[in-house]
Amino acid sequence: MTNLDRQRANRDAQHRVAATLTPASSYGRAVNRYLGAFGYLDRLPTQPGPTDPHPTAVVRPTVAVGVHDSPASSIAVDHAGIEAELRGADLRLILIETAIRDQSAEHERGAALLTYLVDRVHAGTVHVSASSRLLTGSPATLLLDEVRDADLVVVGSEHGRISDAAGTSVSAHIAAHHPGPVMVVRMPAWPAGTDFTTRPIVVGIDGTASDPAVAFGLDEARLRGCELILLHAADSNETGTDQVIEQAERTGVKVHRRTAHGSAITALTEASLHAAAVIIGGRGHHGLPGLLLGSVGQQLIRQAHSPVFIVR
Incomplete structure (x- = not known):
């Protein structure tokens, strides 16, 4: 053989x-x-599936992912590929290199990395079109500009390290400034246990059905076929979640309400231990004290045990 x-x-x-x-x-x-x-180690590209001889022009959503030469970057790309597949979206991989003296050699390494990651996407997804772009400059500034039209942006973050998958503090910068949903991939132990794909989505809420984070969480749970947990502060108003539960029942998503006791960061970090992802809003009007992309948001994207979505 x-x-x-x-x-x-x-x-x-x-x-x-x-x-x-x-x-x-x-x-x-x-x-x-x-x-x-x-086997979560090797790159094994597969042959593309059959194509439609008479394709219909369709405007597809876009998932963009910032990449870097690190294990966290490969994990971020994997999650971005899965999200693109669930959404029927195209995937765009973006590598930003900082200017150095030996730019030619760095460019070669960057191009090889992008080729590897694009092949990785094609090996692990079905009918996801992946493209790549290699740029030179400030990672935070350029990446934010490159992803401005994306429907979802994915960045990675390494457990217990300052540097993240697209460069130092880039994930926090994108999460703080991108106007659309951002997924910060926090997977200190990936692949996770065999129950990972049956874990729920957790949303930190203020009890209002109009919260964009709640609507996003409901859509994400529907796409994944999982349950949704609405995590609210002990003194917040729960009546607004009744509408969410009624809407969820119509789409086949099972919703649970949970009460968070203590600080927001403690409650959300503990919830992330048993969640497929945690979703928080990017505005400061939540029932969980301090739940905004300030101190709590910054801590969560560094400490969570699952991916974190920031939604505005």
């Missing part, structure tokens, strides 16, 4: 094992493809 044959046999075996790990939700299937495609 050749090395290529062994790789194919191993990949087929990984796909069979991964298929038994989680229920057949769209999100579960997407995650399992990544786990099966790589």
Whole structure:
């Protein structure tokens, strides 16, 4: 048996094992493809599927992900690919290099990294079109400009380290300034346990159904086929969540209400231990004290045990 044959046999075996790990939700299937495609280590590109000989012009949403040469970046790309697949979106990978003396060698390494990551996306997703862009300059400034038209922006953050997947403090900068949803991938232990794709989405709320974070959380839970937890402060008004629950029931999403005791950062960090993702709003009008992209938001994207969505 050749090395290529062994790789194919191993990949087929990984796909069979991964298929038994989680229920057949769209999100579960997407995650399992990544786990099966790589054994979560190797890049094993697959051949593209059949194309429509008479394609119809469709405006597709865009997921953009900032990348860097780090393990956290690969994890961010994996999550971005899954989100793009769930949304029927195109994926854009952006690498920003800082200006250095040996720019030619750095450019070669950057181009090779982008090729690897694009192949990784194609190996782990179904019908996701991935493109890449390599730029030179200030990572925070350029990335914010490059993702301004994206429907979702994904950045990575390494557990316990100052530097994140797109450069120092870039994830916090994007989360603070991008006007649309931002996903900061906080996965200190990835791949997670076999229950990961059945975990709920947690939203920190102020009890109002009009909160963009609540609406986003409901859509995300529907896309993933998971449950939704509305986490509110002990002294907040819960009546506004009745409308959310009624709306969720019409879309098949099961919703739970939970009361947070103590500080917002403590409650949200603890919730992230058992969540597929935590969602908070990017404005400071929440029932959880201090829940805004200030001290609590900054701490959460550094300390959470799951990805964090910042929604405005």
